[in-house]
Amino acid sequence: MPRSYASAVLDAPADDVWSYLRDFGNLAEWMPGVETGVIEDGGPSDRVGCVRRLIGPGNSVFRERLSGLDDTERTYTYEILECPLPVRGAHGRIRVSPVTETGQCFVEWSGEFSADAGDEEAMEKTLTMGIYAPGIGALRRRFG
Structure with a gap:
């Protein structure tokens, strides 16, 4: 299964x-290219099982379900239910870890998916360089 990954301090x-990121419904606030985002049933955005609906460039729709939230490990996982990319069975994970020596933090965003053989390499690059890395870059700017 192909894997995409990006990280930064x-x-x-x-x-x-983590206090900011654990809100599964706020992706549109910080993620470049996401125009709007809502939790579909209007319920709490930290409830495992909630579904966020994101509208991206060209009115593209992404729907993702929160599949795990762990405040101790500062991690959430999600599965992609609908997206315009040629991927299947996609799921992702965001994790925040302390850098104890400096008081900073290490953020990583990863995902795995299935795709047709001809799409795998392009989708690995698209997720890493087109979604995860720009998202982490936006977080770096937000938190100085």
């Missing part, structure tokens, strides 16, 4: 970054 405490 942010100049902010892990607890501060």
Whole structure:
């Protein structure tokens, strides 16, 4: 199963970054290219099982279900239910870890998916360089 990955050190405490990121419904606030985002049933955005609906470039629709949330490990996992990309069975994970020596934090965003053989390499690059890395870059700017 192909895997995409991006990471960075942010100049902010892990607890501060996690407090912001654990809100599964706020992706449109910080993710470049996401125009709107809502939790479909209007329920809490930290409830495992909630579904966020995101509208991206060209009115593209992404629907993702929160499949796990762990405040101790500062991690959430999600599965992609609908997206315009040629991927199947996709799921992702965001994790925030403290950098104890400096008081900063380490943020990583990863995902796995299935795709036709001819699409795998392009989708690995698209997820890493077109979604995960720009998202982490936006978080770096947000948290200074």
